[in-house]
Amino acid sequence: xPENAKLVLEGKEYELPVVTGTENEKAxxxxxxxxxxxxxxxxxGYKNTGATxxxxxxxxxxxxxxxxxxxxxEQLAERSTFLEVAYLLIYGELPTRSQLxxxxxxxxxxxxxxxxxxxxxxxxxxxxxxMGVVASVTCSLSTFYPESLNPxxxxxxxxxxxxxxxxxxxxxxxxAYNNSIGHPxxxxxxxxxxxENFLHMMFSKPxxxxxxxxxxxxxxxxxxxxxxxxxxxxxxxxxxLVGSSQANLYGSIAAGCIALWGPLHxxxxxxxIEMLDQIHADGGNVQKxxxxxxxxxxxxxxxxxxxxxxKNFDPRAKIIKKACDDVLNKLGIHDPVLDIAKKLEEVALQxxxxxxxxxxxxxxxxxxxxxxxxxxxxxxxxxxxxLGRLPGWIAQWKEMVENKEPIGRPRQIYTGAAKRDxxxxxxxx
Numbered sequence: 001x002p003e004n005a006k007l008v009l010e011g012k013e014y015e016l017p018v019v020t021g022t023e024n025e026k027a028x029x030x031x032x033x034x035x036x037x038x039x040x041x042x043x044x045g046y047k048n049t050g051a052t053x054x055x056x057x058x059x060x061x062x063x064x065x066x067x068x069x070x071x072x073x074e075q076l077a078e079r080s081t082f083l084e085v086a087y088l089l090i091y092g093e094l095p096t097r098s099q100l101x102x103x104x105x106x107x108x109x110x111x112x113x114x115x116x117x118x119x120x121x122x123x124x125x126x127x128x129x130x131m132g133v134v135a136s137v138t139c140s141l142s143t144f145y146p147e148s149l150n151p152x153x154x155x156x157x158x159x160x161x162x163x164x165x166x167x168x169x170x171x172x173x174x175x176a177y178n179n180s181i182g183h184p185x186x187x188x189x190x191x192x193x194x195x196e197n198f199l200h201m202m203f204s205k206p207x208x209x210x211x212x213x214x215x216x217x218x219x220x221x222x223x224x225x226x227x228x229x230x231x232x233x234x235x236x237x238x239x240x241l242v243g244s245s246q247a248n249l250y251g252s253i254a255a256g257c258i259a260l261w262g263p264l265h266x267x268x269x270x271x272x273i274e275m276l277d278q279i280h281a282d283g284g285n286v287q288k289x290x291x292x293x294x295x296x297x298x299x300x301x302x303x304x305x306x307x308x309x310x311k312n313f314d315p316r317a318k319i320i321k322k323a324c325d326d327v328l329n330k331l332g333i334h335d336p337v338l339d340i341a342k343k344l345e346e347v348a349l350q351x352x353x354x355x356x357x358x359x360x361x362x363x364x365x366x367x368x369x370x371x372x373x374x375x376x377x378x379x380x381x382x383x384x385x386x387l388g389r390l391p392g393w394i395a396q397w398k399e400m401v402e403n404k405e406p407i408g409r410p411r412q413i414y415t416g417a418a419k420r421d422x423x424x425x426x427x428x429x
Contacts, residue, residue, distance in 0.1 A: 009037050019050075023058055040411045051232060052240065052405065056089060056395050059231040064312040068229060069093070077319045082224040083107070083194050086391035089229055090162060090398060104194075110167035111188035111197065113137075113175075114144050121179045130176035131261045131382045137172045139254035141165065151246035151401070158401075161249050162394055169390055170194065173383045174201030180379070195221045198387070203375065215330040216374050219323035223367055226316040227385055229392025230309075235259035235266070236389075236396050241408040243397045256393045257386050266382040269368035272304035273378050276337045276344075276368075284336060286343040294353055304365030305348055306358065316363040324366040327373050341369050 003018040005028045014036050017029045027050045034040050043049045058067040066073040069088050076085055080094075087095045087103050095103060117137060124133055141164070142148055148161045175185045178201075186201040196212040199220070203210040230236070238259040243252040260266035279289050292300040307314050328338065345361050348354045371381055 007033075007037075009039055012037070019053070021053075023060070034411070040413075042413055046237070051237060051408070052400070052403075054232070054396070054399060055092070056399060057229045057231045057392070059309065061307070061309040062311050064310055064315045066230070066315050073226065073315055074319060077222050077225050077316075080225065082221045082228070082388075082391075085225050085228050086166065086394075089391045089395040106163045107167040107194065108190040110164050111171055111190065113141075113168050113171050117144070118175075118185065121175055121185070124179060126180055126182050128180070129261075130173070130180055130380050131257065131386070133176040133179065134169075134173055134383050134386065135254045135257035135261070137176070138165070138169065138257060139251050141168065142248045142250040145250075148248045148250060151248070158249070158398075162398070165250060165253060165394070166390065169387060170198040171201060173380075173387055174198055176383065177202055177377075177380055180377075193217070195224070199374075213330065215326050219320075219327045219370055220374070222320060222323050223370060223384070224388035226320060226363055227367075227388030229389070229395065233265070234262070236393060239393045240396050240400045240405075243400050244405055244408045246407075249394070249397055252397050253390065253393055256389070260386055260389065261382055266385045268303065268362075268364035269371065269385070270378050270381045272341075272365050272368035273337070273372055273381075275303045276340050279340050280337050284340055286340055286347065290344075290347050290351070302344070302348075302359070304368065305354065305361055307362045310362070312358060313360045314362040317361055317366060320363055320366040320370070321361070324370050324373075327370055331373055333373050335372070338369060338373065341365070 003020070004015045005018055007014045007016060014033070016033065019027045019029050021027075030041055041049070056069065058070070059065065068076060068085065069092060071088070071094075076088075080088075083104055084095060084100055087100060117140065120137055120140060121133070145161065145164065147153065147157065171188055178185045184206065186204045188197050188201055190197075192200055192212070195217050199212045199217065200210050232240075235256040239252045239256040242255040243249070247255075263271070279286065282288075289300065289302070292298045293302045345365070348359060348361055354360070367384075368381065371384060372378075376384060
């Protein structure tokens with residue numbers, strides 16, 4: 001017998017169905033509540049609202065669990081690659097060898113972007129934020145592929161759009177960086193893997209081609225895997241909401257980029273580096289700032305510690321900590337700011353105040369350190385986040401389309417002025 005919840009409003013009882021997920025998550029289905037009772041629910045920020053039913057990602061913040069399509073993030077980060085994870089998220093299953101080879105080859109064949117797009121980059125000032133450039137150019141892809149505007153195309157055509165955006169996004173991102181430093185762009189080279197190609201386009205010089213270090217490539221590949229999807233966060237929900245109007249994939253992804261750009265969402269690892277720079281500029285006294293963080297009356301907050309979703313240790317942080325150590329050891333970098341980061345990490349893992357409150361270093365803490373170590377500037381951090389999150393956005397958009405979900409249309413409770421009559425300007429005093 002189906003389980004129902006009972007809601008009593010103004011003395012009248014309503015039965016609402018209960019939906020149970022694979023991991024025994026429960027939700028009260030209020031889809032027909034307004035039709036039945038005239039009431040809606042109010043949930044500012046949608047913190048307790050399930051906007052969809054999804055098969056893509058399972059997240060349990062209380063117990064530090066993250067799974068893609070049922071696979072634990074720990075196993076994927078250890079044994080898989082970013083492209084294999086992208087295939088899993090988008091198409092639902094891990095690929096066979098032949099499927100992965102075909103997927104990889106198709107992406108390598110579509111890495112170039114139209115030469116006319118170089119004019120966009122030339123038109124932006126060098127001080128333009130790379131995330132704004134990336135979002136704009138990504139949306140502009142729809143103008144170069146007008147067939148993508150049709151939401152009712154056969155799936156083989158949609159798959160071509162998926163391949164194109166996966167292939168071209170690293171090029172778009174790297175060119176945004178090249179533009180920001182006033183350098184000529186580097187064209188992709190299909191001999192490289194996905195991550196190697198991105199690093200080549202970022203850091204190769206006209207007189208010297210960048211040689212991707214395997215340790216750096218491995219760490220960056222892991223970071224992209226860890227960021228690939230994270231359930232219904234702000235940017236992912238934005239992609240689904242925009243896509244629900246039958247907006248094309250390029251435009252929907254661009255909207256996700258803009259949502260991610262906000263400092264409350266994708267800017268956390270940037271905030272980590274800015275905090276470390278602040279401590280360094282003030283003399284590098286780590287203990288002073290630890291005490292400031294403990295002082296409730298002090299506005300200073302340690303960035304990169306704890307997580308609004310994970311109430312335990314961020315499972316992604318456990319994975320990337322080793323990769324972070326490997327990168328620092330391999331590159332032999334002596335950076336006083338990174339030295340401060342290591343001291344802060346040591347304090348957070350041992351100090352009773354942080355341990356009791358479970359304020360462990362999170363994935364943003366370690367990702368910021370890795371990006372700084374390999375030479376990626378702070379204003380590119382959100383772009384790196386978007387590069388990792390791209391497969392999740394695509395998977396969520398694709399699932400929304402396949403499920404034929406209705407256009408998103410939230411309700412509101414109006415609290416403005418009641419009805420009043422217009423007063424002519426001469427009579428307003």
